[in-house]
Amino acid sequence: MSLHLLLVEDDAALVAMLGQELRDMGHEVTVATDGRAALDAVVRDRFDAMILDIMLPQVDGLSVLQRLRQDAIGLPVLVLSALGRPVEKIEGLDAGADDYVVKPVTAAEINARLNAILRGRRQTVQEGDSLRAGDIVVSPARFRAWRAGKAVELSKIEFALLTELVRNADSIVTRAMLLEKVWGYDFEPATNLVEVHIRRVRSKLMADGGEDPIVTIRGVGYRLPA
Template identity: 40%
Template structure:
Protein backbone atom coordinates (compact mmCIF):
# COMPACT_ATOMS: atom_id res chain seq x y z
CA UNK A 1 0.00 0.00 0.00
CA UNK A 2 0.96 3.62 -0.35
CA UNK A 3 3.66 4.65 2.13
CA UNK A 4 4.13 8.29 3.05
CA UNK A 5 7.22 9.82 4.64
CA UNK A 6 6.10 12.79 6.75
CA UNK A 7 8.89 15.19 7.72
CA UNK A 8 7.59 17.50 10.45
CA UNK A 9 9.29 18.58 13.68
CA UNK A 10 6.13 19.79 15.45
CA UNK A 11 4.92 16.65 17.21
CA UNK A 12 1.30 17.84 17.43
CA UNK A 13 1.12 18.66 13.73
CA UNK A 14 2.86 15.40 12.85
CA UNK A 15 0.44 13.37 14.98
CA UNK A 16 -2.55 15.11 13.40
CA UNK A 17 -1.37 14.50 9.83
CA UNK A 18 -0.26 10.92 10.56
CA UNK A 19 -3.63 10.05 12.09
CA UNK A 20 -5.47 11.54 9.12
CA UNK A 21 -3.33 9.68 6.63
CA UNK A 22 -3.81 6.35 8.40
CA UNK A 23 -7.57 6.91 8.56
CA UNK A 24 -7.42 7.26 4.78
CA UNK A 25 -5.52 3.98 4.35
CA UNK A 26 -2.00 5.35 3.97
CA UNK A 27 0.99 4.03 5.90
CA UNK A 28 2.77 7.03 7.43
CA UNK A 29 6.26 7.26 8.93
CA UNK A 30 7.34 10.44 10.72
CA UNK A 31 10.82 11.95 10.53
CA UNK A 32 11.43 14.85 12.90
CA UNK A 33 14.31 16.49 11.06
CA UNK A 34 15.98 16.73 7.68
CA UNK A 35 18.79 14.27 8.37
CA UNK A 36 16.35 11.53 9.41
CA UNK A 37 14.22 12.24 6.35
CA UNK A 38 17.20 11.84 4.03
CA UNK A 39 18.18 8.58 5.70
CA UNK A 40 14.62 7.20 5.54
CA UNK A 41 14.11 8.20 1.92
CA UNK A 42 17.35 6.51 0.92
CA UNK A 43 16.82 3.30 2.89
CA UNK A 44 13.10 2.63 2.35
CA UNK A 45 10.66 2.90 -0.53
CA UNK A 46 8.04 5.62 -0.14
CA UNK A 47 5.30 6.64 -2.55
CA UNK A 48 5.29 10.30 -1.49
CA UNK A 49 7.15 12.63 0.85
CA UNK A 50 5.46 15.43 2.80
CA UNK A 51 8.20 17.88 3.66
CA UNK A 52 7.92 20.81 6.05
CA UNK A 53 10.14 23.76 5.19
CA UNK A 54 11.00 24.84 8.75
CA UNK A 55 13.07 22.03 10.27
CA UNK A 56 15.52 22.16 13.21
CA UNK A 57 18.68 21.04 11.42
CA UNK A 58 18.25 22.19 7.81
CA UNK A 59 15.39 23.71 5.88
CA UNK A 60 13.12 21.74 3.59
CA UNK A 61 14.56 23.41 0.51
CA UNK A 62 17.98 21.94 1.28
CA UNK A 63 16.45 18.53 2.05
CA UNK A 64 14.60 18.50 -1.25
CA UNK A 65 17.70 19.56 -3.16
CA UNK A 66 19.71 16.73 -1.58
CA UNK A 67 16.98 14.20 -2.31
CA UNK A 68 17.09 15.06 -5.99
CA UNK A 69 20.89 15.12 -6.12
CA UNK A 70 20.90 11.61 -4.68
CA UNK A 71 18.58 10.38 -7.41
CA UNK A 72 15.48 10.01 -5.24
CA UNK A 73 12.52 10.79 -7.50
CA UNK A 74 9.71 10.23 -4.97
CA UNK A 75 7.05 12.97 -5.26
CA UNK A 76 7.60 15.73 -2.70
CA UNK A 77 4.85 17.96 -1.34
CA UNK A 78 6.27 20.86 0.64
CA UNK A 79 4.37 22.38 3.56
CA UNK A 80 5.19 25.86 4.80
CA UNK A 81 3.89 28.95 6.52
CA UNK A 82 6.06 30.80 4.00
CA UNK A 83 3.51 31.42 1.29
CA UNK A 84 4.97 34.18 -0.85
CA UNK A 85 5.26 33.51 -4.61
CA UNK A 86 9.04 33.65 -4.24
CA UNK A 87 9.06 30.86 -1.62
CA UNK A 88 6.77 28.68 -3.72
CA UNK A 89 8.97 29.18 -6.75
CA UNK A 90 12.03 28.31 -4.69
CA UNK A 91 10.38 25.10 -3.50
CA UNK A 92 9.50 24.01 -7.03
CA UNK A 93 12.94 24.94 -8.33
CA UNK A 94 14.67 22.77 -5.73
CA UNK A 95 12.69 19.76 -6.92
CA UNK A 96 9.35 19.74 -5.09
CA UNK A 97 6.34 18.53 -7.05
CA UNK A 98 3.83 20.63 -5.11
CA UNK A 99 3.78 23.35 -2.44
CA UNK A 100 0.99 23.77 0.10
CA UNK A 101 0.81 26.78 2.42
CA UNK A 102 -0.08 26.52 6.11
CA UNK A 103 -2.70 26.56 7.44
CA UNK A 104 -4.40 24.15 5.05
CA UNK A 105 -7.45 21.93 4.90
CA UNK A 106 -6.49 18.29 5.43
CA UNK A 107 -8.80 17.35 2.54
CA UNK A 108 -6.68 19.52 0.25
CA UNK A 109 -3.51 17.74 1.37
CA UNK A 110 -5.18 14.39 0.64
CA UNK A 111 -6.24 15.60 -2.80
CA UNK A 112 -2.71 16.73 -3.60
CA UNK A 113 -1.23 13.42 -2.42
CA UNK A 114 -3.73 11.53 -4.52
CA UNK A 115 -2.94 13.67 -7.56
CA UNK A 116 0.78 12.90 -7.24
CA UNK A 117 0.16 9.17 -6.78
CA UNK A 118 -2.17 9.10 -9.77
CA UNK A 119 0.47 10.78 -11.92
CA UNK A 120 3.09 8.24 -10.89
CA UNK A 121 0.74 5.31 -11.36
CA UNK A 122 -0.36 6.61 -14.76
CA UNK A 123 3.27 6.69 -15.83
CA UNK A 124 3.62 3.09 -14.63
CA UNK A 125 0.46 2.03 -16.45
CA UNK A 126 -1.49 1.60 -13.20
CA UNK A 127 -5.05 2.95 -13.02
CA UNK A 128 -7.62 3.53 -10.30
CA UNK A 129 -9.28 0.24 -11.31
CA UNK A 130 -7.17 -2.88 -10.70
CA UNK A 131 -8.38 -6.06 -12.44
CA UNK A 132 -7.20 -9.64 -12.27
CA UNK A 133 -8.92 -13.04 -12.56
CA UNK A 134 -12.40 -11.63 -12.02
CA UNK A 135 -11.25 -9.33 -9.21
CA UNK A 136 -11.97 -5.63 -9.61
CA UNK A 137 -10.54 -3.13 -7.16
CA UNK A 138 -11.78 0.44 -7.27
CA UNK A 139 -9.05 2.47 -5.59
CA UNK A 140 -11.01 5.72 -5.61
CA UNK A 141 -14.05 4.21 -3.87
CA UNK A 142 -12.02 1.73 -1.76
CA UNK A 143 -14.16 -1.27 -2.70
CA UNK A 144 -13.51 -4.63 -4.35
CA UNK A 145 -15.50 -7.22 -6.29
CA UNK A 146 -15.09 -10.73 -7.63
CA UNK A 147 -17.14 -11.46 -10.72
CA UNK A 148 -19.29 -8.45 -9.91
CA UNK A 149 -20.02 -9.48 -6.30
CA UNK A 150 -19.13 -6.95 -3.61
CA UNK A 151 -16.57 -8.55 -1.27
CA UNK A 152 -17.41 -6.12 1.58
CA UNK A 153 -13.86 -5.94 2.83
CA UNK A 154 -12.63 -4.22 5.96
CA UNK A 155 -9.99 -1.49 5.40
CA UNK A 156 -7.18 -3.89 6.34
CA UNK A 157 -8.53 -6.66 4.10
CA UNK A 158 -8.78 -4.13 1.27
CA UNK A 159 -5.12 -3.18 1.77
CA UNK A 160 -4.13 -6.84 1.77
CA UNK A 161 -6.06 -7.68 -1.39
CA UNK A 162 -4.67 -4.64 -3.21
CA UNK A 163 -1.13 -5.65 -2.29
CA UNK A 164 -1.73 -9.22 -3.49
CA UNK A 165 -3.26 -8.07 -6.79
CA UNK A 166 -0.44 -5.64 -7.50
CA UNK A 167 2.03 -8.45 -6.81
CA UNK A 168 0.03 -11.24 -8.40
CA UNK A 169 1.72 -14.46 -9.44
CA UNK A 170 4.62 -13.75 -7.09
CA UNK A 171 5.44 -15.71 -3.95
CA UNK A 172 5.21 -13.20 -1.11
CA UNK A 173 6.72 -13.88 2.29
CA UNK A 174 4.89 -13.06 5.50
CA UNK A 175 7.58 -10.46 6.19
CA UNK A 176 6.91 -8.72 2.85
CA UNK A 177 3.18 -8.69 3.50
CA UNK A 178 3.54 -7.42 7.08
CA UNK A 179 5.89 -4.62 6.01
CA UNK A 180 3.71 -3.47 3.11
CA UNK A 181 0.23 -3.87 4.64
CA UNK A 182 0.89 -3.17 8.33
CA UNK A 183 4.18 -1.23 8.11
CA UNK A 184 5.65 -3.53 10.77
CA UNK A 185 8.58 -5.90 10.89
CA UNK A 186 7.25 -9.45 10.86
CA UNK A 187 7.83 -11.53 13.96
CA UNK A 188 7.42 -15.29 14.17
CA UNK A 189 5.56 -14.64 17.42
CA UNK A 190 2.60 -13.10 15.60
CA UNK A 191 0.13 -14.72 13.23
CA UNK A 192 -1.54 -11.51 12.07
CA UNK A 193 -0.70 -12.17 8.40
CA UNK A 194 -2.14 -15.70 8.50
CA UNK A 195 -5.25 -14.49 10.31
CA UNK A 196 -6.00 -11.82 7.71
CA UNK A 197 -5.20 -14.15 4.81
CA UNK A 198 -7.87 -16.48 6.22
CA UNK A 199 -10.32 -13.59 6.59
CA UNK A 200 -9.71 -12.61 2.98
CA UNK A 201 -9.99 -16.20 1.72
CA UNK A 202 -13.44 -16.52 3.27
CA UNK A 203 -14.65 -13.52 1.31
CA UNK A 204 -12.70 -13.99 -1.91
CA UNK A 205 -12.62 -17.76 -2.47
CA UNK A 206 -15.38 -19.41 -0.42
CA UNK A 207 -18.01 -19.56 -3.21
CA UNK A 208 -15.65 -20.51 -6.03
CA UNK A 209 -14.32 -23.88 -7.20
CA UNK A 210 -10.88 -22.44 -7.95
CA UNK A 211 -9.27 -20.42 -5.13
CA UNK A 212 -7.02 -17.51 -5.99
CA UNK A 213 -5.00 -17.29 -2.77
CA UNK A 214 -2.47 -20.11 -2.53
CA UNK A 215 -0.15 -21.08 0.30
CA UNK A 216 3.45 -21.52 -0.85
CA UNK A 217 4.98 -23.95 1.60
CA UNK A 218 7.95 -22.53 3.46
CA UNK A 219 7.64 -19.17 1.69
CA UNK A 220 4.28 -17.45 2.17
CA UNK A 221 1.36 -16.75 -0.14
CA UNK A 222 0.60 -16.11 -3.80
CA UNK A 223 -2.41 -14.72 -5.65
CA UNK A 224 -2.71 -16.72 -8.86
CA UNK A 225 -5.41 -18.22 -11.03
CA UNK A 226 -5.14 -21.80 -12.26
CA UNK A 227 -3.59 -22.25 -15.68
CA UNK A 228 -6.82 -23.62 -17.15
CA UNK A 229 -8.97 -20.81 -15.80
CA UNK A 230 -9.95 -18.06 -18.25
CA UNK A 231 -8.09 -14.79 -17.70
CA UNK A 232 -10.09 -11.71 -16.87
Protein backbone atom coordinates in the same frame (compact mmCIF):
# COMPACT_ATOMS: atom_id res chain seq x y z
CA MET B 1 -5.33 4.05 -2.64
CA SER B 2 -3.19 3.23 0.41
CA LEU B 3 0.21 4.93 0.46
CA HIS B 4 3.34 4.70 2.58
CA LEU B 5 4.02 8.34 3.44
CA LEU B 6 7.02 10.03 5.03
CA LEU B 7 5.77 13.03 7.03
CA VAL B 8 8.66 15.41 7.73
CA GLU B 9 7.54 18.00 10.28
CA ASP B 10 8.90 19.24 13.62
CA ASP B 11 5.60 20.59 15.00
CA ALA B 12 4.52 17.79 17.36
CA ALA B 13 0.86 18.86 17.47
CA LEU B 14 0.61 19.03 13.67
CA VAL B 15 2.38 15.68 13.30
CA ALA B 16 -0.07 14.05 15.72
CA MET B 17 -3.14 15.51 13.99
CA LEU B 18 -2.13 15.00 10.36
CA GLY B 19 -0.53 11.63 11.03
CA GLN B 20 -3.68 10.26 12.62
CA GLU B 21 -6.00 11.70 9.95
CA LEU B 22 -3.87 10.27 7.16
CA ARG B 23 -3.79 6.89 8.90
CA ASP B 24 -7.58 7.04 9.23
CA MET B 25 -7.64 7.37 5.41
CA GLY B 26 -5.77 4.07 5.19
CA HIS B 27 -2.23 5.34 4.72
CA GLU B 28 0.88 4.14 6.53
CA VAL B 29 2.70 7.16 7.97
CA THR B 30 6.34 7.33 9.05
CA VAL B 31 7.43 10.52 10.83
CA ALA B 32 10.77 12.35 10.69
CA THR B 33 11.16 15.50 12.81
CA ASP B 34 14.25 16.96 11.10
CA GLY B 35 15.84 17.01 7.66
CA ARG B 36 18.70 14.67 8.47
CA ALA B 37 16.28 12.03 9.80
CA ALA B 38 14.21 12.42 6.62
CA LEU B 39 17.21 11.74 4.38
CA ASP B 40 18.17 8.73 6.50
CA ALA B 41 14.61 7.39 6.30
CA VAL B 42 14.60 7.61 2.49
CA VAL B 43 17.77 5.53 2.38
CA ARG B 44 16.42 2.92 4.84
CA ASP B 45 12.87 2.52 3.61
CA ARG B 46 10.68 2.82 0.52
CA PHE B 47 7.96 5.46 0.41
CA ASP B 48 5.26 6.39 -2.07
CA ALA B 49 5.53 10.11 -1.27
CA MET B 50 6.99 12.64 1.15
CA ILE B 51 5.17 15.49 2.90
CA LEU B 52 7.90 18.01 3.69
CA ASP B 53 8.07 21.11 5.86
CA ILE B 54 10.63 23.76 4.86
CA MET B 55 11.67 25.14 8.25
CA LEU B 56 13.30 22.09 9.85
CA PRO B 57 16.14 21.59 12.33
CA GLN B 58 19.42 19.90 11.31
CA VAL B 59 18.83 20.14 7.54
CA ASP B 60 16.16 22.48 6.13
CA GLY B 61 13.50 21.30 3.72
CA LEU B 62 14.95 22.98 0.64
CA SER B 63 18.28 21.25 1.27
CA VAL B 64 16.47 17.93 1.65
CA LEU B 65 14.78 18.47 -1.70
CA GLN B 66 18.02 19.46 -3.41
CA ARG B 67 19.84 16.43 -1.99
CA LEU B 68 17.12 14.06 -3.20
CA ARG B 69 17.14 15.46 -6.72
CA GLN B 70 20.94 15.64 -6.91
CA ASP B 71 21.00 11.93 -6.01
CA ALA B 72 18.40 11.24 -8.73
CA ILE B 73 15.81 10.15 -6.14
CA GLY B 74 12.46 10.74 -7.79
CA LEU B 75 10.34 10.35 -4.65
CA PRO B 76 7.21 12.52 -5.05
CA VAL B 77 7.40 15.46 -2.62
CA LEU B 78 4.55 17.68 -1.43
CA VAL B 79 5.88 20.71 0.43
CA LEU B 80 3.73 21.77 3.39
CA SER B 81 4.97 25.12 4.66
CA ALA B 82 4.04 28.27 6.54
CA LEU B 83 6.08 30.19 3.95
CA GLY B 84 3.52 31.32 1.41
CA ARG B 85 4.95 34.19 -0.63
CA PRO B 86 5.15 33.55 -4.41
CA VAL B 87 8.95 33.73 -4.33
CA GLU B 88 9.05 31.06 -1.61
CA LYS B 89 6.73 28.80 -3.56
CA ILE B 90 8.80 29.21 -6.69
CA GLU B 91 11.96 28.43 -4.71
CA GLY B 92 10.41 25.20 -3.42
CA LEU B 93 9.17 24.11 -6.83
CA ASP B 94 12.51 24.96 -8.44
CA ALA B 95 14.27 22.85 -5.81
CA GLY B 96 12.29 19.82 -6.99
CA ALA B 97 8.93 19.78 -5.17
CA ASP B 98 6.03 18.24 -7.09
CA ASP B 99 3.56 20.54 -5.34
CA TYR B 100 3.57 23.25 -2.65
CA VAL B 101 0.76 23.99 -0.23
CA VAL B 102 0.64 26.62 2.52
CA LYS B 103 -0.43 25.86 6.10
CA PRO B 104 -3.01 25.52 7.48
CA VAL B 105 -4.30 22.70 5.29
CA THR B 106 -6.56 19.72 5.87
CA ALA B 107 -5.54 16.10 5.56
CA ALA B 108 -8.23 15.74 2.89
CA GLU B 109 -6.52 18.35 0.68
CA ILE B 110 -3.11 16.76 1.27
CA ASN B 111 -4.57 13.40 0.24
CA ALA B 112 -6.11 14.91 -2.91
CA ARG B 113 -2.88 16.64 -3.90
CA LEU B 114 -0.84 13.46 -3.36
CA ASN B 115 -3.27 11.49 -5.50
CA ALA B 116 -3.01 14.13 -8.24
CA ILE B 117 0.80 13.99 -8.16
CA LEU B 118 0.87 10.21 -8.35
CA ARG B 119 -1.85 10.06 -11.02
CA GLY B 120 0.10 12.50 -13.16
CA ARG B 121 3.26 10.45 -12.77
CA ARG B 122 1.50 7.22 -13.71
CA GLN B 123 -0.06 8.75 -16.80
CA THR B 124 3.16 10.25 -18.07
CA VAL B 125 5.68 8.06 -19.81
CA GLN B 126 9.17 8.96 -18.66
CA GLU B 127 12.12 8.39 -20.97
CA GLY B 128 15.38 9.27 -19.25
CA ASP B 129 14.95 12.90 -18.24
CA SER B 130 12.07 13.31 -20.71
CA LEU B 131 8.30 13.34 -20.25
CA ARG B 132 5.89 12.25 -22.97
CA ALA B 133 2.20 12.78 -23.73
CA GLY B 134 1.08 11.48 -27.11
CA ASP B 135 3.52 12.75 -29.75
CA ILE B 136 4.78 15.55 -27.47
CA VAL B 137 8.03 15.15 -25.53
CA VAL B 138 9.59 17.64 -23.13
CA SER B 139 12.99 17.47 -21.45
CA PRO B 140 12.98 19.70 -18.34
CA ALA B 141 16.70 19.15 -17.76
CA ARG B 142 17.60 20.28 -21.28
CA PHE B 143 14.79 22.84 -21.62
CA ARG B 144 13.73 21.34 -24.97
CA ALA B 145 10.44 20.21 -26.48
CA TRP B 146 9.48 18.19 -29.53
CA ARG B 147 6.29 17.27 -31.35
CA ALA B 148 6.31 14.26 -33.66
CA GLY B 149 10.10 14.32 -33.46
CA LYS B 150 10.43 17.99 -34.52
CA ALA B 151 11.83 20.58 -32.13
CA VAL B 152 9.41 23.21 -30.81
CA GLU B 153 10.96 26.53 -29.78
CA LEU B 154 9.30 27.87 -26.65
CA SER B 155 9.88 30.74 -24.24
CA LYS B 156 10.55 29.94 -20.58
CA ILE B 157 6.91 30.51 -19.59
CA GLU B 158 5.57 28.57 -22.58
CA PHE B 159 7.88 25.68 -21.78
CA ALA B 160 6.77 25.67 -18.13
CA LEU B 161 3.11 25.60 -19.20
CA LEU B 162 3.63 22.75 -21.64
CA THR B 163 5.64 20.78 -19.08
CA GLU B 164 2.80 21.02 -16.54
CA LEU B 165 0.30 19.79 -19.13
CA VAL B 166 2.57 16.89 -20.15
CA ARG B 167 3.38 16.02 -16.53
CA ASN B 168 -0.35 15.76 -15.80
CA ALA B 169 -1.32 14.11 -19.08
CA ASP B 170 -4.98 13.01 -19.25
CA SER B 171 -5.77 15.01 -16.10
CA ILE B 172 -7.41 18.42 -16.04
CA VAL B 173 -4.96 21.18 -15.12
CA THR B 174 -6.94 24.15 -13.82
CA ARG B 175 -6.17 27.78 -14.50
CA ALA B 176 -5.46 28.25 -10.77
CA MET B 177 -2.98 25.36 -10.82
CA LEU B 178 -1.11 26.87 -13.76
CA LEU B 179 -1.02 30.30 -12.14
CA GLU B 180 0.41 28.73 -8.98
CA LYS B 181 2.91 26.39 -10.66
CA VAL B 182 4.17 28.66 -13.44
CA TRP B 183 3.80 32.17 -12.01
CA GLY B 184 3.74 31.46 -8.26
CA TYR B 185 0.34 33.07 -7.63
CA ASP B 186 -1.77 31.71 -4.78
CA PHE B 187 -4.78 33.72 -6.00
CA GLU B 188 -6.39 34.27 -9.38
CA PRO B 189 -5.51 37.77 -10.64
CA ALA B 190 -7.81 39.58 -13.02
CA THR B 191 -5.64 38.78 -16.01
CA ASN B 192 -5.68 36.57 -19.09
CA LEU B 193 -2.05 35.51 -18.63
CA VAL B 194 -2.86 31.82 -18.88
CA GLU B 195 -5.09 32.14 -21.93
CA VAL B 196 -2.56 34.26 -23.83
CA HIS B 197 0.32 31.87 -23.20
CA ILE B 198 -1.74 28.74 -23.87
CA ARG B 199 -2.71 30.28 -27.21
CA ARG B 200 0.97 30.79 -28.03
CA VAL B 201 1.86 27.24 -27.05
CA ARG B 202 -0.98 25.91 -29.20
CA SER B 203 0.21 27.95 -32.16
CA LYS B 204 3.76 26.61 -31.90
CA LEU B 205 2.62 23.00 -31.47
CA MET B 206 0.45 23.33 -34.59
CA ALA B 207 3.08 25.16 -36.68
CA ASP B 208 3.65 22.15 -38.95
CA GLY B 209 -0.03 21.55 -39.56
CA GLY B 210 -0.79 19.16 -36.71
CA GLU B 211 -4.09 19.13 -34.85
CA ASP B 212 -4.55 21.15 -31.68
CA PRO B 213 -3.44 18.74 -28.90
CA ILE B 214 -4.67 20.87 -25.98
CA VAL B 215 -8.27 20.28 -24.91
CA THR B 216 -10.00 23.24 -23.28
CA ILE B 217 -12.40 22.33 -20.46
CA ARG B 218 -14.54 25.44 -20.51
CA GLY B 219 -14.60 27.25 -17.18
CA VAL B 220 -12.20 24.74 -15.62
CA GLY B 221 -8.84 24.43 -17.37
CA TYR B 222 -6.96 22.32 -19.91
CA ARG B 223 -6.13 18.69 -20.63
CA LEU B 224 -3.43 17.14 -22.78
CA PRO B 225 -4.26 13.55 -23.85
CA ALA B 226 -1.64 10.95 -22.92
